[in-house]
Amino acid sequence: MGQENLAPTQITNIMKRPFSPNRRFIERIGFAGLTATALVTTLPIVGTIVYILIQGAPAISLEFLTSFPRDGMRAGGILPAIIGTLYLALGVSIFAVPLGIAAAIYLAEYASDTPLTRTIRIAIINLAGIPSVVYGLFGLGLFVLFLNFGTSILAASLTLSIMTLPVIISTAEEALRTVPQSFRTVSASLGATRWQTIRRIVLKEALPGILTGVILGLERAVGETAPILFTGAAFFLPRLPNSPFDATMALPYHLFVISTQVPNMPVQIQYGVALTLLAFVLTMNLVATVIRSRARAKRQW
Amino acid sequence: MEKSLTWREFIVTRAIQASGYSAIVFVTLIFFFLLREGAPALTDVKLSALFSARWYPIEDYFGILPLITGSLVVTIGAMLIAFPLGIGTAVYISEIAPRWIREILKPLVELLGGLPSVVLGFLGILLVSPFLRSFLDLPTGLTAFTGSLLLGGIAVPTIVSVAEDALDAVPRSYREGAWALGATRWQTIWYVTLPAAKSGVLTAVMLGVGRAIGETMTVMMVTGNAPVLATALGSWFAPARTMTATIAAEMGEVANGSAHYHVLFFIGIVLFLISLGVNVAASSVVFHAKKRAERILS
Numbered sequence: 001m002g003q004e005n006l007a008p009t010q011i012t013n014i015m016k017r018p019f020s021p022n023r024r025f026i027e028r029i030g031f032a033g034l035t036a037t038a039l040v041t042t043l044p045i046v047g048t049i050v051y052i053l054i055q056g057a058p059a060i061s062l063e064f065l066t067s068f069p070r071d072g073m074r075a076g077g078i079l080p081a082i083i084g085t086l087y088l089a090l091g092v093s094i095f096a097v098p099l100g101i102a103a104a105i106y107l108a109e110y111a112s113d114t115p116l117t118r119t120i121r122i123a124i125i126n127l128a129g130i131p132s133v134v135y136g137l138f139g140l141g142l143f144v145l146f147l148n149f150g151t152s153i154l155a156a157s158l159t160l161s162i163m164t165l166p167v168i169i170s171t172a173e174e175a176l177r178t179v180p181q182s183f184r185t186v187s188a189s190l191g192a193t194r195w196q197t198i199r200r201i202v203l204k205e206a207l208p209g210i211l212t213g214v215i216l217g218l219e220r221a222v223g224e225t226a227p228i229l230f231t232g233a234a235f236f237l238p239r240l241p242n243s244p245f246d247a248t249m250a251l252p253y254h255l256f257v258i259s260t261q262v263p264n265m266p267v268q269i270q271y272g273v274a275l276t277l278l279a280f281v282l283t284m285n286l287v288a289t290v291i292r293s294r295a296r297a298k299r300q301w
Numbered sequence: 302m303e304k305s306l307t308w309r310e311f312i313v314t315r316a317i318q319a320s321g322y323s324a325i326v327f328v329t330l331i332f333f334f335l336l337r338e339g340a341p342a343l344t345d346v347k348l349s350a351l352f353s354a355r356w357y358p359i360e361d362y363f364g365i366l367p368l369i370t371g372s373l374v375v376t377i378g379a380m381l382i383a384f385p386l387g388i389g390t391a392v393y394i395s396e397i398a399p400r401w402i403r404e405i406l407k408p409l410v411e412l413l414g415g416l417p418s419v420v421l422g423f424l425g426i427l428l429v430s431p432f433l434r435s436f437l438d439l440p441t442g443l444t445a446f447t448g449s450l451l452l453g454g455i456a457v458p459t460i461v462s463v464a465e466d467a468l469d470a471v472p473r474s475y476r477e478g479a480w481a482l483g484a485t486r487w488q489t490i491w492y493v494t495l496p497a498a499k500s501g502v503l504t505a506v507m508l509g510v511g512r513a514i515g516e517t518m519t520v521m522m523v524t525g526n527a528p529v530l531a532t533a534l535g536s537w538f539a540p541a542r543t544m545t546a547t548i549a550a551e552m553g554e555v556a557n558g559s560a561h562y563h564v565l566f567f568i569g570i571v572l573f574l575i576s577l578g579v580n581v582a583a584s585s586v587v588f589h590a591k592k593r594a595e596r597i598l599s
Contacts, residue, residue, distance in 0.1 A: 027487035037389030106321025123324040129580040131515025141334035223417030226517040
């Protein structure tokens with residue numbers, strides 16, 4: 001990230017009022033303001049999570065997690081939504097993880113700074129910025145209609161995969177770049193080819209960082225609703241999907257449905273679904289954080 | 302043995318190269334398929350009708366202006382909230398907070414970035430909008446302002462992490478120079494560190510705008526979804542409808558190939574171009590600044 005030269009006027013700005021009598025006072029007020037800002041930003045996060053935990057916990061039971069919805073989803077469990085979300089995560093792992101890591105290897109190990117490489121980087125930045133609902137449109141146009149996959153797990157996970165790709169590529173590339181150059185030099189001097197060096201040395205060292213990226217990518221995919229709205233999500237299914245060409249229920253879409261589309265929905269079930277979704281996301285976040293900090297502590301270079 | 306090794310090397314290298322190019326392929330594919338389904342909107346609906354002020358698809362009124370103003374109102378509102386909070390938090394984390402507080406705050410903000418937008422929308426319906434309705438004495442709590450408030454929360458993590466990176470990249474010697482001149486830490490932040498990180502902060506804000514304008518589920522759930530042309534400040538406290546929410550809410554119910562279907566894809570093209578513009582602008586600021594930084598440091 002860049003920094004800029006200070007203009008001379010900025011320096012004289014400081015020089016002008018170095019010993020203004022109330023500058024300590026101003027500093028104290030300024031710091032208090034910034035601290036308050038940080039609190040205003042972070043307290044609601046804690047509040048939200050604790051609140052959902054408290055409200056949702058009574059709804060969670062073995063039956064809730066392992067049975068089908070009943071009475072127009074107003075009772076019973078959410079098993080199909082949980083399984084559906086797992087299937088989608090599995091789909092994303094199959095498509096996005098190998099592709100994302102390979103792309104990161106290309107950018108970190110092979111690509112030199114050419115106009116083409118810069119174009120790839122701009123493309124990745126753009127992929128990261130495209131609104132999720134536009135991914136949904138794209139998935140509908142390409143996978144559901146053009147390739148004729150129908151509204152299916154396959155179409156939804158392919159759509160989610162492309163959306164997740166930039167997250168995986170950029171974190172994995174960063175992880176690969178932190179491996180010291182000397183590792184590669186030594187490996188090459190022992191007669192290893194470039195790919196052998198990457199596979200046995202670089203990838204092994206960068207693994208924790210790559211894993212963190214993969215988990216963060218999956219976390220994003222698991223929580224998204226808009227891309228699966230018209231590519232694979234089903235309002236209600238009386239059974240589990242049994243092929244990749246079936247539509248599926250999913251936790252985020254289910255939460256959307258029961259909080260906006262179903263009248264007289266017991267609020268406890270809504271909080272229960274929110275908590276289950278949150279549990280997925282928080283667990284992945286926690287795992288990623290633990291892997292990252294453990295790898296940092298263990299690192300010897 | 303030797304030969305199979307070179308072959309494998311060759312194939313693997315090619316596969317990796319192809320994966321590297323995939324990002325370009327996907328962006329092109331996305332644009333192509335949006336065009337393919339969205340361009341016919343221009344023949345289905347007259348251009349003047351498309352940019353008119355009435356969105357009522359059942360009677361074939363496809364004016365997308367109210368949707369564009371809806372997105373603008375909600376996004377500008379979100380940035381008014383997220384900009385001070387995000388930059389303030391970034392400065393606090395990078396310049397003031399003791400180490401242990403930083404270690405707590407950073408993952409917390411990251412966590413907010415990971416919260417599914419549908420969960421925020423859900424809380425918006427159940428908590429935020431009833432509260433705003435009684436607090437501000439409005440006829441409904443589902444307004445553009447409610448959307449802005451929650452979108453602000455969604456844009457904050459983006460702004461914090463990018464701005465904090467930018468502040469971190471300011472060399473320590475700049476700060477030491479200011480301290481040596483007798484500046485307080487506050488003066489240093491205000492007159493030295495923040496100006497030096499200006500371009501990174503700008504990037505942060507732009508990426509935040511991109512994040513806010515593209516957000517779908519939260520705004521669809523809490524803004525009331527009324528396609529009314531925003532003309533006055535009062536529109537902020539009335540129901541609104543964004544481009545993203547319109548696509549999400551209506552795509553499920555249209556017949557493939559109808560005018561309505563094409564227009565929804567056309568809105569997708571508009572959104573795609575906006576995000577393209579925002580991101581190219583944001584990244585060119587970064588590239589530009591990097592070059593300058595390299596020149597200074599060398």
